[in-house]
Amino acid sequence: MNYNTKMNFTFESLKTSRKSVINLRKLYLEHLNGKKDKDCENGKNDDIDMIIEECINEFEKSVLDNLNMARAISYVWKLAKYEVKDERIAKAMLRLDEIMGIDLINSDKYLNEIKEKEENININDEKYIEAQKLLEERKNAKENREYDKADILRDKISNLGFVVIDEKQGSRIERKEN
Numbered sequence: 674m675n676y677n678t679k680m681n682f683t684f685e686s687l688k689t690s691r692k693s694v695i696n697l698r699k700l701y702l703e704h705l706n707g708k709k710d711k712d713c714e715n716g717k718n719d720d721i722d723m724i725i726e727e728c729i730n731e732f733e734k735s736v737l738d739n740l741n742m743a744r745a746i747s748y749v750w751k752l753a754k755y756e757v758k759d760e761r762i763a764k765a766m767l768r769l770d771e772i773m774g775i776d777l778i779n780s781d782k783y784l785n786e787i788k789e790k791e792e793n794i795n796i797n798d799e800k801y802i803e804a805q806k807l808l809e810e811r812k813n814a815k816e817n818r819e820y821d822k823a824d825i826l827r828d829k830i831s832n833l834g835f836v837v838i839d840e841k842q843g844s845r846i847e848r849k850e851n
Contacts, residue, residue: 677739688850695787698780700753701766707758721757725765728752732769749773804835804846811837812844 728748735745749769752762770777811826827837835846 694775695784697749697753697775698777698784701763701777702780702784703758704753704755704766705760705763707760707763721755721759721761724752724755725761729765729768732772736772745769746773800833801835801846804830804833807833808837808844808846 728751732745732748735741735748738744749766752766752769755762767777776783807826807830811823811830814820814823814826830837830846831849834849836849838845838847
């Protein structure tokens with residue numbers, strides 16, 4: 674897709690784009706906070722340098738190819754999703770962001786603002802408070818290896834309009850999309 678291609682705006686595509694930018698910010702911060710991985714000593718170091726060079730070159734070629742931003746952004750995602758978290762990748766993402774204009778360097782600020790807004794919305798929401806209580810019960814059930822109970826609690830949370838997201842750091846809830 675280039676600048677000559679007609680775009681079809683929908684609120685659904687806007688919502689998807691918002692989620693993508695949030696995910697890109699999170700991945701950028703993971704790379705920024707990632708140290709040079711121990712695997713880097715065993716050949717991964719060269720791999721990271723090669724992937725960075727490839728992605729920057731292909732990004733620039735795509736932009737010069739009649740502003741083919743869809744293809745260009747695919748190389749940003751290739752960097753962002755790279756399994757080894759390394760600050761060099763974060764620096765490369767910032768370089769590409771000079772063209773994209775997402776303002777990745779201020780990702781912490783934007784993600785904290787989003788979190789604060791969600792917390793302010795949720796503080797007086799009875800369903801959210803109930804879902805949080807159920808999430809804590811579910812955590813205890815999983816710790817006690819009561820997986821059937823944990824599944825039932827997940828369903829109850831779902832019935833309140835939330836989805837449970839299990840992550841390395843623990844579980845959290847998000848509102849279901851309408």
